[in-house]
Amino acid sequence: MAADLASGLRFAAQPVVSVFVPGTPAVSPNFVFGGTAPAEVQRYSLEREEPDSFPYACVTEYDLIFDELPTDLDGYLRACLSAAALAGGSVVWLGFEGSFHFDNILTETVAPQVYGVGAPGVEPVVAPDLATLKTLEWRSVVTSFRSRL
Structure with missing residues (x-):
């Protein structure tokens, strides 16, 4: 995976992968794959303010904080998407810090800030570099997953 995508995953100088899962999974996804694990996982519940603005009452954000990003970043991100889709039973995505808002979930507007998407039973898709996002x-690709919500 191109180094420029990895550089986009740094927030406050520390690598962070943000995984978004609609709803509240009964079981948190396992983000340990092939011996690679985040140093810390922070979980946030993002609740909508307007009824009927989104099919779910909330979206759960998992921030995977690393000391160093996985060597096989593409493989790791795909595994995260698969695990999150399985746990949540819905479409899931990876987004840069500050990209989330209920009005823009998987829209064309936010697509350049979403670098991976997945769903149960579907092969996850991860952008190979920052240029692809444009x-x-x-x-x-991103909006096609929105239609699955």
Whole structure:
């Protein structure tokens, strides 16, 4: 995976992978794969203010904090998406810090800030680099997952 995507995952100088799962999974996803584990996992419940603005009352955000990003970042991110989709039973995504708002979940507007998407029974998709996030094709991938919500 291109180093520029990895550079986008630094928040306050520490690597952070943010995984978004609609609803509140009964069981937290396991984010340990092949001996790679985050140093810390922080969980936040993001609750909507307006009824009927989104099919779920909340979205659970998992911030995976690392000392160093996994060597196989692409494989790790795909495994995170698969685990989160299994735990949540819904579409899940990876987004940069500050990208979340209920009005823009998996829309064309936010697509350049979403670097991975997945769903139960579907192969997860991860952007190979930051340039991909700016393409029409990537916007199409992201919005196609929105239709599964």
